[in-house]
Amino acid sequence: MSDLLAHIDGPDDLKRLYVVQLPALADEIRAALLRYCAAKGGHIGSNLGMVEATIALHYVFDSPRDRIIFDVSHQSYVHKMLTGRRRAFTDETRFGSATGFTNPDESDHDSFVLGHTGTSVSLACGMAKARDLTGGTNNVVAVIGDGSLSSAVAFEGLNEAAELNGNLIIVFNDNEMSIAENHGGMYAGLAELRKTNGTSPHNLFRDMGLDYRYVADGNDTSALVEAFEDVKDCDHATVVHIHTVKGLGLDAAEEGRVESNHWHNPMPAPDAAPAKPNARKTYGGMAMDALAARFDAEPGLVVISPATPGSNGITRQWRAAAGRHYIDTGITEEHAVTFAAGIARAGGTPVLATSATFFQRAYDEIHQEFALNNVPGTLLVFSGGISGADNTHSGAGDVMMFGNVPGLTCLAPTSGEEMLRMLAWATGDARRPVAIRMPGEAVLAGERGGSYPRFVAATAESTDVQADDGVAAKADNGKAGEAAAAAVEMTGRSRGVGEVSVDDIAATSVDGDPWARYTITRSGSQVAILGLGNAYPLAEEAAAALDDAGVRATVIDPHQYSTIDAATLDSLRERHTVVVTVEDGQLEGGWGGKIASYYGDSPMRVLNFGARKEVTDRIPLDVLRKRYRLTAGDIADAVLSALRG
Amino acid sequence: MSDLLAHIDGPDDLKRLYVVQLPALADEIRAALLRYCAAKGGHIGSNLGMVEATIALHYVFDSPRDRIIFDVSHQSYVHKMLTGRRRAFTDETRFGSATGFTNPDESDHDSFVLGHTGTSVSLACGMAKARDLTGGTNNVVAVIGDGSLSSAVAFEGLNEAAELNGNLIIVFNDNEMSIAENHGGMYAGLAELRKTNGTSPHNLFRDMGLDYRYVADGNDTSALVEAFEDVKDCDHATVVHIHTVKGLGLDAAEEGRVESNHWHNPMPAPDAAPAKPNARKTYGGMAMDALAARFDAEPGLVVISPATPGSNGITRQWRAAAGRHYIDTGITEEHAVTFAAGIARAGGTPVLATSATFFQRAYDEIHQEFALNNVPGTLLVFSGGISGADNTHSGAGDVMMFGNVPGLTCLAPTSGEEMLRMLAWATGDARRPVAIRMPGEAVLAGERGGSYPRFVAATAESTDVQADDGVAAKADNGKAGEAAAAAVEMTGRSRGVGEVSVDDIAATSVDGDPWARYTITRSGSQVAILGLGNAYPLAEEAAAALDDAGVRATVIDPHQYSTIDAATLDSLRERHTVVVTVEDGQLEGGWGGKIASYYGDSPMRVLNFGARKEVTDRIPLDVLRKRYRLTAGDIADAVLSALRG
Known part of the structure; x- marks a missing residue:
């Protein structure tokens, strides 16, 4: 293998290479990514798919003068490698010294800390607008994947882009999949664009008033360099649609194209029971099993995931068995909450599951369509609470977000058994909007020994008392009677x-x-x-x-x-x-x-x-x-x- | 004039009429709307434009078995007239007995209380999904205007609609304007559809996987009845694009097509100084004047409105004078906040103004792109506080929404003068994200006599003290020195x-x-x-x-x-x-x-x-x-x- 990466401390070093050397650099970077993710874990698939495009972007554009904004920014590892931070990915002693998302504190080449989908186009619109107001001449480039494109705010940004009448380049990275599968009617149109080499008249981007060009092989550095050089310094908003292979170089993923490709753990355990018990998957799985047992008797019971099934214990096997009782809406929290309100009002029983941090997207819809309309629906809130996670995925704000919504009943179970009773109530007799904060690691630890389990019995008691008060006690397992007696x-x-x-x-x-x-x-x-x-x-x-x-x-x-x-x-x-x-x-x-x-x-x-x-x-x-x-x-x-x- | 409306107590009565009688009924309803809005005020323009379409919907579909969901639902007056609530609009003694938005507590024909844009398609998706799960056969109809279509959540809904594989009818009411003008690249594509009688291959709806048909005259009851009969009971998602005239029948509005057409006050005072002083317009106007005075010296200073300029004191004259320092993004709060973050990061000075209730839409972007990224931008929050308004436009939640965002400085001025100093700081030395709660009526009342003004002097003092501390005092008018001395x-x-x-x-x-x-x-x-x-x-x-x-x-x-x-x-x-x-x-x-x-x-x-x-x-x-x-x-x-x- 060549030894090019070791000499790249910034984009200027990259620009000294010949175009024909870029594939070799891509091979080096790909190998480094595989080593890095095997050791540290990370968003492997999207980074592998974007290796060539990121090289070509930095080869053609002049960052940091030209601004490149990566949507969600989980695919920015290669960008970091090329902008002075390669050792964070190549030198084991410095692994982890760069964050997993772009970060202005780390480098002038990063404009924003980002971790939620779909905002890159709006951010780029803003940077382009400020440039035009102040007489600048730099390029502004947004890089957005097809999964992110279904996010509400991305559409708002695309709609604005054409209006700005100035340079704005949107690199649309189409790897034909979101975190899990892609969902939504627009994906058929995108497939048609791919099939016709970008020539189909049915072009969502052109319909939004944007210029457009297509790169059939988005992992071909020469083709990418040519396309980017063509659009560089253009005086209007242009989409460069590049067709890439997510996880290119990761054999298993490339074959299976499964969602485990999205996030790689140091010890891969795709979709199976995790090696270490994990509260999200454990309690998510318990909830899903309890619901699945009712599907035959309750045709209107339906689980909704805005593209995050895996981390909420909604396994592929479960989804396959659930059939039409399960819907992945794509990365669309606003829609997902509103959709749930519609299902509830029409007599169905929706259960919407995602992380606390992502529910933030649907704050208004939770207030208006969900709580104000008093629909009988259930929100399962995962990963609420303080954590050692990165700053864009904080779960520390969920109690303040949900607990202050007028008309929303917010539950915080202290055991899996209580969570199941709350879920049974929320999807049964409650007939009102309910949010359940799924228990975290502290609760899970208590369930498996320690001082906590004895109080499970005590809390079980309340259900029995309620039964006398006309609220049905829902015994979830054979131990309930025993627990109640102990209580x-x-x-x-x-x-x-x-x-x-x-x-x-x-x-x-x-x-x-x-x-x-x-x-x-x-x-x-x-x-x-x-x-x-x-x-x-x-x-x-x-x-x-x-x-x-x-x-x-x-x-x-x-x-x-x-x-x-x-x-x-x-x-x-x-x-x-x-x-x-x-x-x-x-x-x-x-x-x-x-x-x-x-x-x-x-x-x-x-x-x-x-x-x-x-x-x-x-x-x-x-x-x-x-x-x-x-x-x-x-x-x-x-x-x-x-x-x- | 005929006497048809007086005999309509529900859709069944409407269905007894011949199609040829419907225009006469439309005339009666239009006349009633004009009388009602002259006396009570209301969303006159959108209702006048939707008279024929609403008649045709209830003539063809079987509400409440078929569900009709009006987006924002401010255009539902005619729907209310035809579903047993006509006296609320025709009998002066009962004016106000129906709310200005749909309301399930009022009628089985209303599915939701709605007041924010763009959610109708997602709600309809949910109702369609629940129907399909439970074996129902009714139609589900969403009615959405072109202004609402630029809302993020509407796109998410359209993207889902095609995936559902069941009956779903989206009536797209295209009157060529939002609250103010339409903004965004997609509107050129919509114009092309109108120009080609719906035949252009550049069709946003088809690109989202939806079936499509066009009705050139959306105020022609016969054409509408025919179109709706064609799509009734269809087995897939279909858009019926109807071209209507907003405010049809309102002479001045029809000529001028101005935004005052959107909301009609009992005593019309379009865009001029309001007869009664109004805190929103007064303080909004003060803020805008202060900013406009700086435009020549500060090229990057820019005011953003997500389609609500009028109610925030951003008059048409001001906008014309502001030129490129003003941007209306359309009804797109998520984008608007993110756009502001981009402007700020690129060196500009964004000021984003809208109502507290609408900022809810951008909760996540306020947390992530705006506050977490610590961008120097200003949010002007209007209509915060308790009010006698309807339940979908509550401003009572803004302090809890903004005040708990980590990293966001939240100011609550107690006078116009203090608001101006806060604005000067926020757009000057602050270099951080700031939200300013624009003063309400209680503060305005105090400014014009009463006991409060004497304290204006006391608060002015703090600025002078701060000047000694290295923070520049920004005297906004000649009285500041005097006030400080008094303080x-x-x-x-x-x-x-x-x-x-x-x-x-x-x-x-x-x-x-x-x-x-x-x-x-x-x-x-x-x-x-x-x-x-x-x-x-x-x-x-x-x-x-x-x-x-x-x-x-x-x-x-x-x-x-x-x-x-x-x-x-x-x-x-x-x-x-x-x-x-x-x-x-x-x-x-x-x-x-x-x-x-x-x-x-x-x-x-x-x-x-x-x-x-x-x-x-x-x-x-x-x-x-x-x-x-x-x-x-x-x-x-x-x-x-x-x-x-």
């Missing part, structure tokens, strides 16, 4: 101390919502610790830490974050002076502040624990927990200090 | 009591943000009342009410809602036992809860005043103020009660 004793203890009266128990179901009331899972005095969802195990740990200091804390599982259980909060006043809230997410706008506000006009001290208002970028979770004082020791110390004060 | 004395009084030290004043600018510190505008003890933005005048009133009870309250203008001014809050502990927050918006997730949380671990009592978590529908403002205890008397009573407790 009786605990409940007797919890409620014998007077915090919750018999009348309160009878009223556990509020407006038909069996989750409106908090559950006192452990009875104590002086201090009460409320742990929401993923934070519940930590509330338990903090209580245990306080035991050591001679303080027996009350522990509460609130089950939900959409309403305040005033009766339970009022009952605490008698024997408690400090209330602690613990949540796995941003405090500002979140949940605990509402408890503080509730007690504001009283002597009760309220301590809110949660994340700061900040977006973190690959900060390890244990560092974040220390930063936010989300440890049992920190909480116990704060409580003891408050009790003394 | 010195007040400041002396406010700060002489020890709440804020001299060191604090020197530190008024935090991280270059001159609005990070609260201003104590009135010094007192026992209780401190913080009034955010529009709620500031009420804080003053409550303080005055407490004066009568012998309690001299401290009053504070926080200026912003993105950070807590811990130093000022700490300083209050010495002489105060009760802190009151007052905000014009939803409490949950909003601002006051953060103050309660801050004081949680202390004896300070905190009383939060604001709106409940609910969406209200045309409830008069005075009723809401009573419901939320947002009156000076309620606040004073609560304070006195807390002081006693």
Whole structure:
């Protein structure tokens, strides 16, 4: 193999090569990508497909004077290699020194931190507009894949592009697949364009007022260089449609063209049970199995995924078996939520699953079409909570996003079993819009040993009580009866101390919502610790830490974050002076502040624990927990200090 | 004139007419609409344009078995007239008994409450999907205008429609204009379709995989009936493109085709200074004038409107003068925010103006492309706060939406003069993402007499102090020096009591943000009342009410809602036992809860005043103020009660 890459510290070095040398460079880069992703994992497929196009872009255009904006930017590894950051991908000791997305803090060649789809064209429109207003002459290039093209905002950007009347080049990377398969009527038109070598009159881009050219082999550096040179410095908006092979060079992926090609783990485990238990796939899988068991009896029950099935436990086998009960809408969160509202209003039972960070796209539709219209639909929110992930995929804002929507019931289960009961209710008797925050790793860890499982029994009790109140108890497995029986004793203890009266128990179901009331899972005095969802195990740990200091804390599982259980909060006043809230997410706008506000006009001290208002970028979770004082020791110390004060 | 409408109490009555009678019915309805809108105001233009199409829809389809979904639903007056609600538009004593949008609580013929653009196709997809899953055979019809078509979510819906493989009819009402003009490259393609009588091969709809037919005269009932009969019960997704005349029958509008045609006020005052001062137009106009004065010197300064210029004080004259410094992106909030981020990153200075309720569409882009990327851009948020408006245009959620975004500076001016200084800072030295909540009616009322103006001087002071701290003071008019001089004395009084030290004043600018510190505008003890933005005048009133009870309250203008001014809050502990927050918006997730949380671990009592978590529908403002205890008397009573407790 040649030794070209080692001498490229920036685009100028690349430009010194002859065009005929570029394929050899591409081979080197491809080999480096395969080594890198085998060791580190990453978005392997899209980067392999874009090797030649990225080389050609930097060969022809003059970055950073010319601006190249990669949509989502997960395919920017090659761009990083060519712009001074190759060692982050070639030198094992420096693996991870570049992020997986573009980042202006890393390089002048990067314009934005991006991680959500479809915004590159609008960003490029803006950069072109500013250039034209200020008399600049540089090129602005957006690189967008066919998966991203179905995103709402991408269409808005394309519609604007033609209006700007200035240089704007949109490289449309068509590898014939999104994260999973492509979905949508426009893909037939794109196939026709590919089939006719770009000559079909049915051309979505031209219909949007854009100029257009086609490159049949988007992995041919010469053809790409020629095409880019043709459009360089053009005075209008032009689409260069390049047909590439996602995962080119990755044998298995190239054969199978499966979605595992999208993200490569260091130890590949495509679509099988993950080696290490993973909360998203575990609880997603549990939910999907519970729903699938009902498909025959409930024709209108339907699961919707906006192109993220794999990470939500919706396996290919499951999808195949679900048939028409499953719909992948493509990367279209706004549509997906609205679509769900339509299904619900017409008598169906929609369940829409995706990550917290992606639900942000549908904020308005969640408020308007979903909650305001009070449709009986269920949103399954995955990956909510603080995490060590990159800054574009933060899940720390989901409680603030969902919990403040008028009319939306927001549930936070503290076990898989409770999640299933909540799902059964949401898709059954609820007849209202419901969001369920799928449990995270902290809950999963508790399920498999540790101190938490004994409280599963306690929470199971509430369903039985609700059954007396006209809400059907939905036993999900044979153990439910046993668990409920075990719960009786605990409940007797919890409620014998007077915090919750018999009348309160009878009223556990509020407006038909069996989750409106908090559950006192452990009875104590002086201090009460409320742990929401993923934070519940930590509330338990903090209580245990306080035991050591001679303080027996009350522990509460609130089950939900959409309403305040005033009766339970009022009952605490008698024997408690400090209330602690613990949540796995941003405090500002979140949940605990509402408890503080509730007690504001009283002597009760309220301590809110949660994340700061900040977006973190690959900060390890244990560092974040220390930063936010989300440890049992920190909480116990704060409580003891408050009790003394 | 005929007397047909008086006998139509539902679609069955309509179906008894002969097709040849329909034009006469259209004439009656048109006359009724003109009378109704002259008296009550409303979305006159779109309804006048849709008279014939709505008649034809109900003549051919069988609502409510067949579902007709009107996009935005502001054009549903005729639909309401034909489905049992005609008296709400024909009988003066019942004017207003039907809402201005579709509403399932009103009629089985309405499927959804809608008020934001572009969702009808996705909703129809959902209803079609549920029908197909459950073995139904009804038609599902979405009616969408050309203005709405540029909305992101509409494209996502169109892309899905072809995939569903079942009956779905999309009536595309093309009246060649949005709220203002149409913007975007796709409109040239639509013009070509009109010009070629629908035969052009450049057909956006066909490219999305949809069947298509064209009706050249969308105000010809016979042609429409024929077209709808052709597509009724079709087994796939079909677009019926109808070319209508917006405002047909409204002489002036038909001639001028101006945007005033979109919304008709009872006393028409198109685009001129409104008869009654209006906060949106007043403050919007002030902001626009201040920006326009800088255009010559700042080529990159640009104002963006996602199709709502008129209601934000961006007059036609202003737009004409602004030239390339103004861009209407069409109804595209996601794109508009992302576009602004691109402009900012390329060195321009974008100012994006629209209503709080519409910014919801761009929630994700505000988080990601705008705030996370820390671009120097300004969002002007209009109509934030509780109002008597309909439930789809609530502004009560803007503080919770913007105030919790990490990295976004959120300002809430309490006077026009302060708004201008904030705007000057945001578009000047700030170099960061900023949202400014444009003042509402309560602030405007105070500017024109009443007790508030004297505090304008006090707040002006902070700028002068900041000037010493390296932040340039931007005097917006000749009165600034005078105001600042007057402020010195007040400041002396406010700060002489020890709440804020001299060191604090020197530190008024935090991280270059001159609005990070609260201003104590009135010094007192026992209780401190913080009034955010529009709620500031009420804080003053409550303080005055407490004066009568012998309690001299401290009053504070926080200026912003993105950070807590811990130093000022700490300083209050010495002489105060009760802190009151007052905000014009939803409490949950909003601002006051953060103050309660801050004081949680202390004896300070905190009383939060604001709106409940609910969406209200045309409830008069005075009723809401009573419901939320947002009156000076309620606040004073609560304070006195807390002081006693």
